[in-house]
Amino acid sequence: MNSRLLTALIALPILILSIILPSLLPQFPQTNWLFLIIAGLALGAGLFEFFSLTKKLELKADAGVAYLGAAAFFVAFLFDAPRNAPDLLSLTLALFLILVLVTQTFRFQTDFSKMLTGVGVTVLGVLYIAFLGGFLISMRVGFTETLVPHLSTKLLGFFFLVVMGADAGAYYVGKNFGKHKLVPKISPGKTWEGVVGGLVLSSGFAALASATFFPELPYKFSIPLAIVMSLVGLFGDLAESAMKRGSKTKDAANILPGHGGLLDRLDSLLFNAPILYYFARFFF
Numbered sequence: 001m002n003s004r005l006l007t008a009l010i011a012l013p014i015l016i017l018s019i020i021l022p023s024l025l026p027q028f029p030q031t032n033w034l035f036l037i038i039a040g041l042a043l044g045a046g047l048f049e050f051f052s053l054t055k056k057l058e059l060k061a062d063a064g065v066a067y068l069g070a071a072a073f074f075v076a077f078l079f080d081a082p083r084n085a086p087d088l089l090s091l092t093l094a095l096f097l098i099l100v101l102v103t104q105t106f107r108f109q110t111d112f113s114k115m116l117t118g119v120g121v122t123v124l125g126v127l128y129i130a131f132l133g134g135f136l137i138s139m140r141v142g143f144t145e146t147l148v149p150h151l152s153t154k155l156l157g158f159f160f161l162v163v164m165g166a167d168a169g170a171y172y173v174g175k176n177f178g179k180h181k182l183v184p185k186i187s188p189g190k191t192w193e194g195v196v197g198g199l200v201l202s203s204g205f206a207a208l209a210s211a212t213f214f215p216e217l218p219y220k221f222s223i224p225l226a227i228v229m230s231l232v233g234l235f236g237d238l239a240e241s242a243m244k245r246g247s248k249t250k251d252a253a254n255i256l257p258g259h260g261g262l263l264d265r266l267d268s269l270l271f272n273a274p275i276l277y278y279f280a281r282f283f284f
Helices: 003-024 029-056 063-078 086-107 112-141 151-177 192-211 219-246 262-283
Strands: 181-183 187-191
Touching: 003 029, 003 151, 029 063, 029 112, 029 219, 029 262, 063 086, 063 112, 086 112, 112 151, 112 262, 151 187, 151 192, 151 219, 151 262, 181 192, 187 192, 187 219, 192 219, 219 262
Parallel strands: none
Antiparallel strands: 181 187
16 A cells, blocks of 8 residues: 555544534534644644745745744634634734734844845745635634534535545546646646546536535536636645745655645645635625
């Protein structure tokens, strides 16, 4: 059994449990915290890996300020700030930017020529990982009062089923049948055949979701949504691949055998989290 499959067999049951537990035990709202803790740890590890990439390019991010900002965004999303308190989200962003600029002004007193890159990578890391990933937090806590029972569980189940289906389809089809390179200068391993495989499997999983646990999302919406998410996830993957190539790194880390680091798994998730969140807000 290869390491990629073995890692999935270990990690997936934990992820699935964290998603479905609130619907199994609705009388215990504390069950939400299993997913929230896993998401928080994953986003924290992803931010660490991002700064590890920037360090190889000697870009001096301020990790302390970044983690403080990431924690503030995490708390804002815990209150479902995009819906309940958009002003809180805007305030969090404004205060974070002010904090970064003030702290870096004093941090780079000996060499101001590196201040702009330091500010840039610090802000980018937090917005890329903590802000985009924060929509997963809001997806968990923000859909409790709807006409659709256990909507947050269904959304998260659909989300991971589609994104992981796109990833698995692209990987295995590309590996076994891929002949035409997609963008070799960015990601030499990706092929057009893999893209098609990802689109087909993600669409199939979306249809399966509509037929089983998510009948409130009909096929005419679930399948096009899966196609959009598969393509958006592809761009997320390419963006992270470009960052790795820029830092001359194959994998962001080696935390997940066969998968690389957590950032290698988060790339397509991060781009898709706000898309599914706002789709659900408008649709449901």
